[in-house]
Amino acid sequence: MSKFILILVLSAFATYGIISFTQNQNVTTATHNSVENYSATQARNLANSAIQMLMSKVADNANYRVTSPITEQMLDGSVTYMVTDGVIDGENLIKFYVESNYNEYEKEISVYAKPLDPYPTGVTAPAAITANNNLLSLGNITIDGRDHTKMGTLIPGEGTYGIWTTQTFTNSGASDIGGTYNNVDYNPSKNPDPSIIAQNQTWPGGTPPTTPEEVLLDLPFNISLKEYAKSGDWGSQYVTNPNLLTYPLQGVTYVEPTDGAWINANIIGNGILIVHNDQLNAILKNTTGAFTGIIIADDIIHLHSNIIGAVISLTQNPSGGNTIGNSSGYVLYSKEALKGALMSVRPRNYGFASNRLLIRHWYE
Amino acid sequence: MSDWLDLIGSVIIGGLVILMITNFKLSINSAAIQNLHSNVIQRQVVSSTEVIEHDIYKVGYRINGDVIIEADSNEIRFLSDIDNNGTADEIRYYLTGTSSMSGSFNPGDRILWRKLNNETISTPLVITELNFSYYDSLGQFIDYNMLNNQSSRNTIKSVKVKIECQTGELINDKFEKIEWEKTIRPKNI
Numbered sequence: 081m082s083k084f085i086l087i088l089v090l091s092a093f094a095t096y097g098i099i100s101f102t103q104n105q106n107v108t109t110a111t112h113n114s115v116e117n118y119s120a121t122q123a124r125n126l127a128n129s130a131i132q133m134l135m136s137k138v139a140d141n142a143n144y145r146v147t148s149p150i151t152e153q154m155l156d157g158s159v160t161y162m163v164t165d166g167v168i169d170g171e172n173l174i175k176f177y178v179e180s181n182y183n184e185y186e187k188e189i190s191v192y193a194k195p196l197d198p199y200p201t202g203v204t205a206p207a208a209i210t211a212n213n214n215l216l217s218l219g220n221i222t223i224d225g226r227d228h229t230k231m232g233t234l235i236p237g238e239g240t241y242g243i244w245t246t247q248t249f250t251n252s253g254a255s256d257i258g259g260t261y262n263n264v265d266y267n268p269s270k271n272p273d274p275s276i277i278a279q280n281q282t283w284p285g286g287t288p289p290t291t292p293e294e295v296l297l298d299l300p301f302n303i304s305l306k307e308y309a310k311s312g313d314w315g316s317q318y319v320t321n322p323n324l325l326t327y328p329l330q331g332v333t334y335v336e337p338t339d340g341a342w343i344n345a346n347i348i349g350n351g352i353l354i355v356h357n358d359q360l361n362a363i364l365k366n367t368t369g370a371f372t373g374i375i376i377a378d379d380i381i382h383l384h385s386n387i388i389g390a391v392i393s394l395t396q397n398p399s400g401g402n403t404i405g406n407s408s409g410y411v412l413y414s415k416e417a418l419k420g421a422l423m424s425v426r427p428r429n430y431g432f433a434s435n436r437l438l439i440r441h442w443y444e
Numbered sequence: 445m446s447d448w449l450d451l452i453g454s455v456i457i458g459g460l461v462i463l464m465i466t467n468f469k470l471s472i473n474s475a476a477i478q479n480l481h482s483n484v485i486q487r488q489v490v491s492s493t494e495v496i497e498h499d500i501y502k503v504g505y506r507i508n509g510d511v512i513i514e515a516d517s518n519e520i521r522f523l524s525d526i527d528n529n530g531t532a533d534e535i536r537y538y539l540t541g542t543s544s545m546s547g548s549f550n551p552g553d554r555i556l557w558r559k560l561n562n563e564t565i566s567t568p569l570v571i572t573e574l575n576f577s578y579y580d581s582l583g584q585f586i587d588y589n590m591l592n593n594q595s596s597r598n599t600i601k602s603v604k605v606k607i608e609c610q611t612g613e614l615i616n617d618k619f620e621k622i623e624w625e626k627t628i629r630p631k632n633i
Contacts, residue, residue, distance in 0.1 A: 081502060084454055088461055441506050442631035443528050
């Protein structure tokens with residue numbers, strides 16, 4: 081009897097041992113799988129973190145590059161990284177490469193990014209005066225599409241149309257129109273060469289702009305120019321009562337007149353001057369003072385100022401007829417003045433990572 | 445007399461113990477078989493999902509223009525420089541009918557094919573269910589009917605993949621199954 085019980089007890093021990101061993105094997109396999117998964121995840125996290133840190137460094141200093149691989153210990157693992165210049169499909173980009181290692185698990189990430197342009201790159205208006213309505217010039221105004229410095233000195237062969245409109249243009253009175261076509265300059269004349277006056281055109285991009293933002297190319301972060309003007313950056317101003325403007329105008333000056341019109345408008349200054357409301361009927365009338373930069377207005381009636389840069393009219397239905405100028409003054413096209421004006425739209429970012437990067441390609 | 449009682453008692457007790465051990469052993473065997481099959485389909489799911497994740501994360505890498513060429517509930521075709529060699533590749537995932545796995549004991553088994561460019565040898569993955577769902581930048585589901593045109597496909601920003609794998613054989617009169625579901629947001633679209 082006792083022998084039999086002994087055999088049973090030993091058998092039970094043996095069975096328990098086998099079961100326990102098998103269970104331990106399962107637990108070991110499960111633990112191994114967990115560790116593998118954790119290591120793979122950690123390797124991926126390391127690589128992603130390193131990429132983000134490198135992009136922050138470039139955002140802080142656009143010239144930051146690491147042309148030879150550097151290996152650093154990070155979060156119980158290691159990362160090897162490089163930051164170099166690269167070209168993909170003709171586009172100059174910054175390449176970030178990171179290889180991470182955690183518990184013998186490796187992960188590679190390649191990212192191509194480009195620094196965002198800090199200010200708009202241009203305007204969709206191709207002339208000294210660009211309009212979306214019929215135009216008429218009277219008086220002694222001079223409209224010259226030849227290129228000038230921001231001081232008004234002529235730069236030969238670099239200019240554009242004097243007038244460009246989606247509708248028609250009539251030159252009357254003693255006004256002079258000049259411009260450049262195919263790198264040939266045409267002096268301002270009462271009988272201008274037809275090649276420097278573009279009529280019945282289609283607005284670049286197909287649709288005429290209805291907001292000032294649509295006039296500017298590559299507006300950084302798609303900001304609202306009204307909000308930007310309110311920020312006061314670079315001397316910008318936003319007013320609904322033009323009498324409250326501070327002179328000389330600088331940065332982005334955004335006028336949204338409460339009564340719909342800014343008459344006898346003193347525009348002395350520089351930058352970008354916007355006269356606009358949601359109804360697209362804000363009036364800029366009888367300007368005075370010299371202005372250097374870009375003027376964008378819904379409804380322009382009679383420019384009497386000396387303007388260097390470009391003028392853009394948005395409305396199709398001017399309230400006071402089509403006369404853009406009926407007295408003295410001039411509009412001289414100037415790429416330099418345009419660039420200077422566009423640079424006044426530079427949203428300020430402060431401190432670390434003040435530059436922005438646009439990620440173009442991400443491989444992991 | 446007492447010897448007989450001892451003997452009978454021992455036989456009864458011993459018999460009960462043996463029955464208990466046999467029953468226990470059968471249970472262990474059954475659990476081990478379940479465990480084994482579960483491991484097999486887990487590995488099946490892991491290998492399937494690793495391949496799918498690897499590819500979907502790279503959708504649109506170094507592609508300018510249209511990226512997702514075809515998008516349906518059980519099929520996706522897209523472009524990506526999948527091997528990072530500077531040349532655009534076309535990757536297609538599609539599911540065959542159950543007849544393609546007529547040799548399997550599980551009538552629901554189907555083959556998920558991964559086809560790279562025009563290669564004739566593709567990667568087959570055995571699964572029972574596959575579903576791709578597509579979402580826009582606001583995370584809203586895009587109806588499959590709308591995905592017939594390219595402009596709608598260009599609004600896809602994330603892809604949810606759902607996979608179900610079942611055992612090839614009946615375990616306790618049923619097919620053991622494992623489901624896997626993940627929403628992947630490719631960084632290049």
